[in-house]
Amino acid sequence: MSPRTGRPTDNPKKHETRIRMSDDDIKILEYCSQITGKTKADIIREGIRKVYEEIKR
Numbered sequence: 001m002s003p004r005t006g007r008p009t010d011n012p013k014k015h016e017t018r019i020r021m022s023d024d025d026i027k028i029l030e031y032c033s034q035i036t037g038k039t040k041a042d043i044i045r046e047g048i049r050k051v052y053e054e055i056k057r
Contacts, residue, residue: 029043029044
């Protein structure tokens with residue numbers, strides 16, 4: 001059996017970052033995830049890109 005499992009991707013996520021969040025931040029993140037149907041990680045990535053775009057203007 002192949003040592004690599006899962007779907008192949010053109011954009012592998014090989015870096016990991018941990019953050020500490022308040023209860024309120026978690027509730028907001030979970031709400032956004034439920035309403036949009038996106039994963040929590042996708043919402044965080046989207047937030048990072050939005051801040052980056054604001055800075056670049």
